[in-house]
Amino acid sequence: MGNDTFVRAITHRSVGGKNNERLEFLGDSVLGIVITSKLYEVLPKASEGYLSRLRASLVNEGTLAEIAKEMSLGDFLRLGPGELRSGGFRRNSILSDALEAVIASVYLEKGMEAAQDFVLAIFEGRLSPEILPSEHALKDPKSRLQEVLQSRGHDIPKYKLLHVRGEAHKQMFTASCHIESLSILTEGTERSRRKAEQSAAEVAYQQLMK
Amino acid sequence: MGNDTFVRAITHRSVGGKNNERLEFLGDSVLGIVITSKLYEVLPKASEGYLSRLRASLVNEGTLAEIAKEMSLGDFLRLGPGELRSGGFRRNSILSDALEAVIASVYLEKGMEAAQDFVLAIFEGRLSPEILPSEHALKDPKSRLQEVLQSRGHDIPKYKLLHVRGEAHKQMFTASCHIESLSILTEGTERSRRKAEQSAAEVAYQQLMK
Numbered sequence: 001m002g003n004d005t006f007v008r009a010i011t012h013r014s015v016g017g018k019n020n021e022r023l024e025f026l027g028d029s030v031l032g033i034v035i036t037s038k039l040y041e042v043l044p045k046a047s048e049g050y051l052s053r054l055r056a057s058l059v060n061e062g063t064l065a066e067i068a069k070e071m072s073l074g075d076f077l078r079l080g081p082g083e084l085r086s087g088g089f090r091r092n093s094i095l096s097d098a099l100e101a102v103i104a105s106v107y108l109e110k111g112m113e114a115a116q117d118f119v120l121a122i123f124e125g126r127l128s129p130e131i132l133p134s135e136h137a138l139k140d141p142k143s144r145l146q147e148v149l150q151s152r153g154h155d156i157p158k159y160k161l162l163h164v165r166g167e168a169h170k171q172m173f174t175a176s177c178h179i180e181s182l183s184i185l186t187e188g189t190e191r192s193r194r195k196a197e198q199s200a201a202e203v204a205y206q207q208l209m210k
Numbered sequence: 211m212g213n214d215t216f217v218r219a220i221t222h223r224s225v226g227g228k229n230n231e232r233l234e235f236l237g238d239s240v241l242g243i244v245i246t247s248k249l250y251e252v253l254p255k256a257s258e259g260y261l262s263r264l265r266a267s268l269v270n271e272g273t274l275a276e277i278a279k280e281m282s283l284g285d286f287l288r289l290g291p292g293e294l295r296s297g298g299f300r301r302n303s304i305l306s307d308a309l310e311a312v313i314a315s316v317y318l319e320k321g322m323e324a325a326q327d328f329v330l331a332i333f334e335g336r337l338s339p340e341i342l343p344s345e346h347a348l349k350d351p352k353s354r355l356q357e358v359l360q361s362r363g364h365d366i367p368k369y370k371l372l373h374v375r376g377e378a379h380k381q382m383f384t385a386s387c388h389i390e391s392l393s394i395l396t397e398g399t400e401r402s403r404r405k406a407e408q409s410a411a412e413v414a415y416q417q418l419m420k
Contacts, residue, residue: 022250025258029239029246036239037317040232048235107247112322 005108009101010073012094014080020101027104030112034119035059035127042129053138058126064096067122073098141202145177148208155181157204159197162187177204184208215318217288219311222304224290230311237314240322244329245269245337252339263348268336274306277332283308351412355387358418365391367414369407372397387414394418 005023013019035058039051046054057063068074074089077098088094099122107115125131136144146156162174174189177200184207188199215233223229245268249261256264267273278284284299287308298304309332317325335341346354356366372384384399387410394417398409 021258022256022261025261026246026250029243033239033243036236040236046232048231051232051235 005105006102007078009105010076010098011078012080012083012088012098014083014088015078016080020098023101023104023108024097026107027100027102030103030107030115031059031100031119034116035123037116038120038127042127043132046135050135050138053135054132057133057138058123061092061096063126064099065092068095068099071099071122073102141198141205145201145205145208148205149179154179157201159200161193161196175200177201179204179208182208215315216312219315220283220286220308221288222290222293222298222308224293224298225288226290230308233311233314233318234307236317237310237312240313240317240325241269241310241329244326245333247326248330248337252337253342256345260345260348263345264342267343267348268333271302271306273336274309275302278305278309281309281332283312351408351415355411355415355418358415359389364389367411369410371403371406385410387411389414389418392418 008018009020009023009027011019013021032055035055036051039046039054043051043054073095077089077094079088079094083089083091083094103115103119106118120127136147139147142157142159149156158178158180160176160178162176164171164173166172170191172189172191173193173196174187175193175196177186177188177197178184184204186200186203186207188196188201188203190196190199218228219230219233219237221229223231242265245265246261249256249264253261253264283305287299287304289298289304293299293301293304313325313329316328330337346357349357352367352369359366368388368390370386370388372386374381374383376382380401382399382401383403383406384397385403385406387396387398387407388394394414396410396413396417398406398411398413400406400409
């Protein structure tokens with residue numbers, strides 16, 4: 001691999017000058033097509049909604065940082081003095097960005113096929129159909145709760161906004177989730193009404209599955 | 211090209227059964243890597259922020275629908291009776307989705323290189339460096355206004371929220387933009403404070419450039 005491109009891929013912007021920001025932008029797209037294409041192939045019956053949620057569960061800062069750690073990418077990173085001192089080589093965002101940049105460096109130096117092989121190799125295990133999360137598991141808590149309730153012949157849950165507290169810029173919403181036929185009543189408090197309902201639904205789901 | 215895949219690419223979900231939704235999901239990624247890679251190549255000095263805004267200006271429903279119309283893709287679409295009656299073959303979202311699906315069908319039947327050639331051919335003209343919008347033109351109105359003012363040695367503009375009207379779910383925000391040294395005072399009214407300020411800035415920018 002062209003040494004220059006690889007060195008740039010592991011160079012964080014805190015070093016100044018030539019860094020991995022442009023490569024990260026390119027690598028994100030390379031990663032996108034490789035994972036999308038693979039999911040399309042291994043799940044020939046999956047809806048585009050499920051494919052999209054699956055991809056989001058695989059291509060995100062958390063998963064990329066995990067993979068970067070498995071590769072010990074942190075040991076190679078070139079960081080500026082500030083980031084070095086504050087442990088930047090362990091930070092998820094820095095690791096994830098560097099991994100995307102490394103993917104771009106493989107693409108630029110060796111072409112799409114090599115980049116595809118590289119991405120599939122580092123995602124190994126995470127992409128087998130029997131390990132991929134189910135459609136049900138990837139749904140948001142409200143949808144998941146409703147599905148389970150319907151499959152068991154129960155009423156759908158009722159959501160209610162209980163109160164809104166705090167100043168205009170940092171209001172907190174509290175919502176309840178009520179499943180009458182099961183006497184389940186839960187609450188969630190979050191930064192938006194939608195999130196508060198999801199949070200209440202998640203708690204209700206956990207109670208139901210206990 | 212495999213006839214099956216192409217027929218599916220031009221089949222809207224209103225037809226029912228086998229349609230282009232999965233292909234559209236795949237085509238979006240193919241389009242993403244081809245355009246990203248091209249921009250990366252033709253603009254070797256561009257920041258990732260500029261590259262990202264440029265890509266958004268090229269890969270969006272409006273531009274894709276324009277290209278689909280240039281190709282007369284609407285004439286080939288397979289639509290259900292409801293969509294046919296309501297003129298779905300002219301709808302931007304349907305045209306844009308179908309074009310992405312057609313890109314995926316080229317990718318699946320002929321491979322990445324052919325898909326790249328196809329995308330670059332249909333985007334022809336839109337990707338030459340001398341035609342691409344400048345970094346300045348792609349910035350949001352507030353940033354653009356501030357850049358021009360600073361380059362001319364003026365004060366930065368002051369923004370003020372004037373009033374919020376309407377019920378909780380459909381509040382309208384009115385903000386002003388004031389450039390004291392030039393006696394420019396404009397207003398904008400939008401669904402959020404941020405948008406209202408951008409809108410006021412846009413009007414001020416237009417006045418300034420007259």
